[in-house]
Structure formats: C-alpha cells, structure tokens
Amino acid sequence: MHELSVCQSMLRQVEEIAQREQAILVERIIIQIGPLSGVVPELLQQAFTIARCGTKAESAELVTETQPVRVHCLQCGYDSDAQANRLLCAKCGDYRTRLISGDELLLASVELTKN
Amino acid sequence: MCDTCGCNVTHGNRHLIEEGGKHAHTSDDHVAIEVLENLLSENDHQAAHNREHFERHGVLAINLMSSPGSGKTRLLERTIDHLSGRYKIGVIEGDLETENDAQRIRNKGVPAIQITTGTACHLDAHMIHQALHQTPLDQLDLLFIENVGNLVCPASFDLGQHLNVTLLSVTEGDDKPAKYPVIFRAADHVLITKSDLLPLLDDFDPDNAGQALQQLAYKNPITLVSAKSDQGMDEWLSWLEAQLSQAKENTTEPATASL
Ligand SMILES: Nc1nc2c(ncn2[C@@H]2O[C@H](COP(=O)(O)OP(=O)(O)OP(=O)(O)O)[C@@H](O)[C@H]2O)c(=O)[nH]1
Ligand SMILES: [Mg+2]
Ligand SMILES: [Zn+2]
Ligand SMILES: [Zn+2]
Numbered sequence: 001m002h003e004l005s006v007c008q009s010m011l012r013q014v015e016e017i018a019q020r021e022q023a024i025l026v027e028r029i030i031i032q033i034g035p036l037s038g039v040v041p042e043l044l045q046q047a048f049t050i051a052r053c054g055t056k057a058e059s060a061e062l063v064t065e066t067q068p069v070r071v072h073c074l075q076c077g078y079d080s081d082a083q084a085n086r087l088l089c090a091k092c093g094d095y096r097t098r099l100i101s102g103d104e105l106l107l108a109s110v111e112l113t114k115n
Numbered sequence: 116m117c118d119t120c121g122c123n124v125t126h127g128n129r130h131l132i133e134e135g136g137k138h139a140h141t142s143d144d145h146v147a148i149e150v151l152e153n154l155l156s157e158n159d160h161q162a163a164h165n166r167e168h169f170e171r172h173g174v175l176a177i178n179l180m181s182s183p184g185s186g187k188t189r190l191l192e193r194t195i196d197h198l199s200g201r202y203k204i205g206v207i208e209g210d211l212e213t214e215n216d217a218q219r220i221r222n223k224g225v226p227a228i229q230i231t232t233g234t235a236c237h238l239d240a241h242m243i244h245q246a247l248h249q250t251p252l253d254q255l256d257l258l259f260i261e262n263v264g265n266l267v268c269p270a271s272f273d274l275g276q277h278l279n280v281t282l283l284s285v286t287e288g289d290d291k292p293a294k295y296p297v298i299f300r301a302a303d304h305v306l307i308t309k310s311d312l313l314p315l316l317d318d319f320d321p322d323n324a325g326q327a328l329q330q331l332a333y334k335n336p337i338t339l340v341s342a343k344s345d346q347g348m349d350e351w352l353s354w355l356e357a358q359l360s361q362a363k364e365n366t367t368e369p370a371t372a373s374l
C-alpha cells in the first residue's frame with residue numbers, strides 16, 4: 001500500500017525539521033487528511049508504527065485531523081457538506097461543484113523535545 | 116544535468132535557506148512548529164521538475180491509470196497504429212514485474228522504457244525522472260506513461276504529467292467511480308474500454324457509469340472505446356490531437372537550455 005511511501009516521506013520531512021531545530025525527540029506529529037486525498041488514516045497509522053523505528057519519531061504520537069468534504073456550487077454559489085462519492089450541491093443538486101475541502105494531505109505541525 | 120533548475124536545493128535543505136515554519140515555544144525544552152506542507156512534497160517537487168523536462172522539450176505527457184487488465188497497453192498499441200505516422204510517440208511502462216508491456220510497444224516501432232516497481236503498487240515522480248533520462252525526449256511529441264494497474268495508489272502521486280486518463284473496462288462494473296472516487300475525479304478523460312464486449316454483459320450500463328462520474332462532479336469527456344473494433348477511437352484520437360495542438364500553442368518559445 002502506498003501509505004508506507006507517504007509515511008516515509010512524512011518522516012523524512014519531520015526528521016529534517018527535528019534536525020534543523022536541534023531537537024532530540026519528536027513527541028507528536030499532527031497531520032490533516034481529507035477522504036479524497038487517497039490516503040486512508042488507519043493504514044497510515046499502521047505504516048507509522050513500522051516506519052518510525054530508528055527515527056527521532058520512534059516514540060511519537062501521530063494525530064490525524066480528518067477534514068470534512070465540502071463543495072462550492074458553481075451554479076448557485078452555495079457551500080455545502082458532501083460525501084466523497086457524492087459531490088453535489090446540497091441546495092440545488094447540481095453536479096457542477098468545486099471541492100473546497102476534503103482532499104488535504106498535510107503535515108500540519110510537529111512537537112519536539114529539545115535537550 | 117539537473118543543476119540548472121536548482122533542484123539540488125532539496126525539499127530538506129530548502130528549509131535552511133528560506134525561513135521555516137512558525138515557532139511557538141510551549142516551554143524551554145518543548146517546541147511546537149507549524150508546518151502546513153504537503154505530506155508528499157518531496158514527490159511534488161520532483162514532479163514539478165519532470166514537468167519542466169517535458170515542457171523544455173515540447174512533449175505532452177499523459178498518465179494512463181486503471182485497474183489491472185483494463186486495456187491500457189492494448190489501447191496504446193492501437194493509438195500508436197493510428198497516430199505514429201503524424202506524431203512521434205514514446206511510452207514509459209510501469210509494472211510490478213516483467214518487460215512484456217514495453218516489448219509490446221517496441222514491436223510497434225516506438226521507444227518504450229520499462230519501469231519495474233517490484234513491490235510498489237504505483238509509479239512516483241522519482242521513478243519517472245530516472246526513466247526520463249533514458250527517453251529520447253527531443254524526438255517526441257507525445258509521451259504516454261502507463262501506470263501500474265491499480266485503482267487506488269497511482270492517484271496520490273503526481274508524476275509531472277499534463278493530463279490523466281482513467282480507463283474503466285466494461286467487465287469491471289459500472290459502479291467503480293463511486294468506489295474509487297479519487298482516481299476518477301483526477302481524470303481529464305475517462306475511457307470506458309472493451310465496448311465490443313457490451314452485448315455479452317447484461318449488468319454494465321454506460322449511463323450508470325456516467326451518472327456515477329457526474330456524482331463526483333466530473334465534467335470532462337467520457338468515451339466508450341474498443342481497441343478491438345475501433346469503436347470510439349475517432350473521438351479518443353481527436354481529443355488527443357486537440358490536446359497536442361493546445362500544448363503547442365501554450366509553448367511560448369523553443370528550448371533555450373536543456374535540463
Ligand atoms: N475484447 C477486448 N479485449 C480487450 C480490449 N482491450 C484489451 N483487451 C484484452 O484485455 C486484456 C488486458 O489488456 P491489456 O492491454 O494488457 O491491459 P492493461 O491495462 O495494460 O493490463 P496491465 O498492464 O496488466 O494492468 C488482454 O487480453 C487484451 O487483449 C478491447 O477493446 N476489447
Ligand atoms: Mg499494460
Ligand atoms: Zn499502494
Ligand atoms: Zn447549487
């Protein structure tokens with residue numbers, strides 16, 4: 001599964017930050033994931049327990065903030081909640097919408113221990 | 116070779132050059148740092164670099180995605196039959212194992228680079244970059260990248276392509292777009308393949324597939340094609356030619372330096 005690749009990429013990013021900050025440990029990694037990012041949070045958590053070994057994040061907690069799926073209607077201008085496979089306007093039902101949230105795949109923040 | 120683009124400034128050391136994230140000291144030995152960067156920023160940087168390669172050489176790059184066996188290679192073979200007189204085509208083939216697909220393409224007289232990913236179920240921008248340096252980009256108008264057969268993972272990795280084409284064969288079921296929204300949403304063109312088999316199947320309705328796509332707010336073309344009977348090939352080929360001429364228009368000036 002590609003969650004392992006995503007996780008390894010995330011850990012490289014986190015380790016670079018830890019090194020730059022001269023931190024000895026990574027305590028917490030906070031990420032934001034939308035259902036339309038193509039990454040499954042549970043699989044990323046599983047991958048994390050394997051991939052973190054031997055890194056400064058070995059004992060870190062991975063916190064996932066799931067982002068809601070939301071669309072902006074290009075017809076009537078209304079913003080509404082939607083589902084990953086039903087991205088229609090909740091007000092007028094039109095399919096001509098633009099995703100405004102739900103495809104995030106972001107490293108939001110990291111918490112580090114110095115000394 | 117890649118020094119000119121500054122990509123030796125890697126994702127990692129870029130932090131050292133630019134000012135990093137915001138710092139919020141919580142206590143003397145604890146620090147929380149806001150980052151807000153894509154989790155795949157390493158891949159994204161490489162993808163942007165690949166795109167530069169394509170553009171400097173005036174090559175239109177198209178990524179083909181589908182589940183295994185939906186007809187990607189056979190569609191390419193047929194597309195080459197029709198277009199190779201007018202355009203210079205190249206192919207990068209991604210597979211878990213074997214050179215088979217690249218060999219099928221080479222048999223058509225077209226250069227093909229095979230990437231065998233081993234256990235990785237998708238291509239990433241770094242693999243494409245390696246293949247690019249073996250590809251005669253100077254001599255090409257159109258480069259197809261056949262991704263690993265998989266409806267999940269390839270959608271998350273930008274390769275530097277200009278366009279995505281997602282294939283759905285009629286033997287797979289017309290509800291696939293609802294089950295795999297990420298990969299179908301990413302498409303610039305959806306091809307419903309193996310249409311010659313439709314009379315044999317009582318449970319695939321192209322209209323249902325179209326509706327499932329519309330529910331994903333999909334607004335791009337959907338074409339029913341068969342690489343066997345050539346049904347829909349004209350539509351597919353004229354879409355390709357339209358993309359090629361648009362890409363030509365967008366190319367402002369010829370390459371000044373090679374990457
Ligand atoms: N009847 C029919 N069969 C097709 C068509 N296109 C492909 N096939 C057959 O479907 C099988 C798989 O086709 P490929 O082109 O190898 O599929 P692929 O997507 O490249 O497969 P992978 O690279 O393994 O993911 C082969 O036996 C093809 O001959 C079509 O239009 N009609
Ligand atoms: Mg193939
Ligand atoms: Zn995968
Ligand atoms: Zn609306």
Ligand SMILES: [Zn+2]
Nearest residue numbers: 116117244374
């Ligand atoms: Zn390069």
Ligand SMILES: [Zn+2]
Nearest residue numbers: 120121122164
């Ligand atoms: Zn670069």
